[in-house]
Amino acid sequence: MGEQQPKSSKPMTKLRPDDRRDRVLKALNTNASLRITELARTLNVSTETIRRDLDFLHEKDLVQRHYGGAVAKSVGSEPPWAERLIAFADVKSAIARSAIKLFSDKDVLMLGPGATAYTFAKHLAAENRRLTVFTNNLAASSCFAPDSRTRVVIAPGEYDPAEGCTWGPETTEFIGKFRFDTSLLSVSGLSALGGTEVVSGIAWAERAIVAQSARTVLMVDHSKFGNTCLELVCKLDDVDILITDIAPEGELLEALEEADVEIIVAEE
Template identity: 35%
Template sequence: MERDASSPARDGHLPRQAQQGHERDRLSKVVRHQRIIAQLAASPTLRASELAVALSVSGETIRRDLLELHEQGLINRTYGGASRPFALEAARSDRRQVMIAEREAIASVVSSMILPKEVLMLGGGATTYHVARFLAARNRDITVITHDFASASALGTNPTIKVLFCAGRLHPGEGYLLGSQTIASINGYEANRAIVGATGIGARGIYDADEEAGAVYAAMIQRSAEAIVVADHGKFDQLAVAICTRWDAIDRLVTDRQPVGALAGALREAGTDVVVANA
């Protein structure tokens, strides 16, 4: 008697037509990779077993996918899954050449917030350097505590601005000071506002590629009545090695584009005000 092609084979294997249909239903590798990256944009970590179920593939297939994405630098392969890749800070000279209009718009907005007689703490970085430039051009009778040579030089062009420079160990590539002496200097002051940048910002808070620089920014935030983070949209959902501060310690994010997704939700939950500067 002939076997019905629509019924399962007695040996447990699917009939040829069913196998072909199953193959057609499977996602291509390109689509799987796209979905893995998209899921990491919504969640900082993923488990391989959950991805295998969600994408209807074997554990071996998902492990190959994760390894390929890791080798391409698109994800970080972890034990049992994957995480977002860490952001690496480009050289400061290179960072100064990008997002100039966006950073100047951010700096202009921050400058307009500052009142005479205020005391500021200003972190190092490409965006905060633009803040220093705008403060020097537009503001008067303020005191700025900084550890950044370029920012101090820019501020020094305005004779009404008092610049207090922190002690510490020089980071030659970045042109600022860091280490225990820098933090001790910061802890000797109180300020109205801290203005700091970041290598990346995510739902958990602000990140820096250098943990010692991150510790300096965290100290500035702790010693100030108000904390302002300045970051362009290119920093959104970027992670780095050190988390400096969580959003519940940040009063305001000044950026050039409205955050969305998990980042926007985290900012709302923490009560962090978002100010969007138009470039």
Template identity: 35%
Template sequence: MSKKSRRRSEILSILADEPTTRVKALASRLEVTTETIRRDLEELAEQGLISRTYGGAMLRAGNEPVLSHRERQLVSEREAIARRAVPELAEGKTFMMGSGATTATVARRMAFEMRNITVIAHSFAVATALAQNPTIRILMVPGEYHAGEGAMHGAQAIRFLQDYSADWVILGASALSPDGPSDALIEAGDVYATMLRQSSQNLVVADHSKFDRMATARYARWSDIDTIISDKAPEGPLAKVLDRNEVRLLVS
């Protein structure tokens, strides 16, 4: 492995442990100039491995595995998030819900604890979980089916959602960066942004593995988000931006 390749491998390793490391800090640790680090970061960004930020860089969230695989990961963390989320939703009667392993876990908890509500869902996993409770009315969003996510996307889904409103929208995320929550699927980002516009209150549910990462489709800025529930509290720039935008943070 060349010296340049080893250095770039070290940069990725450092960013994995310290997502908000700055250019000057990287240059000092690796004993090279800041210009060298900037060139390294630019090439890593061109390869899609990182995203450049002001004065530094951030790892990009990798391509997410299919939903059936994600559902087997971080199970206890998602269940704790769901237990914390449902009491926050108790006064709601109409909901929109995004797709993903965490939202499906919240849906199972809603089916156990809530009655006589209406949920507009584009995820079959969410709809199936809610269907365990016969008092819950489910409206399934039409559109183009994404097999890996088990959810409906596209223009037809957007048009459908624009005809409805909800008390709450519950959304997951592939990544949470200081710029906002984002999803690995561009199509999902479009659906989530529409659901946000159609709902009075919103809630993002995401475990700590999403902190300080960036995914392809940012669907909101933090100024658009009311509440986030996670299994841990973020630190550094993400924590500061949540506080600055008055996002209510709840830890399960």
């Protein structure tokens, strides 16, 4: 008898278009950094099929398209903190490195919540510069060594372990007592309406930060473009500089130019 041939694996059942698009949307909600090629491999379809699905979901205003893929639009929720740290990690580092170039020694900075702000703190701590950094981002404050030349002032308030920051009446009152040369914020969404946040308490703190800052810098990757979340933090007129990884286009670009916002595209 000849050798027994291995059985071929059973082909994946072909999904109906609606079911496949549901899976695409669920995948993007779970992992914002998925690319078209990864989605095609996961669902066992061609990249052209995924592109058509993403175009369809974009027309339904369920995803925001970008080069190489898309991100799911969000109004009232964000991925967990740990997932946000991983998503677009190289992009966050590039944005942080570009932001650090904006400051001189002895400047007073205010660093807001968020994963990109945390990444900025890691890079700034490594440079050990003579700056004063106010922050309500406890995760970011932990980046600085005890013997660091950077002075770190932590805003009091209710600690939110899901966001790694403080917020509440004590936080906004504390922020209102100071003036900052520059504030650095990484909002949940950025559209022609302005910067928006998912968590109401964080939005209150960030509005106070913007009000007390001579210059406001948004550190926002392209996945936030076109998203309008629960609460408005700042209008584009309140923003001086946007640091991102891919230049915005269309309505957002027009609104940024009209508001005279300087756009810096970070290089990885």
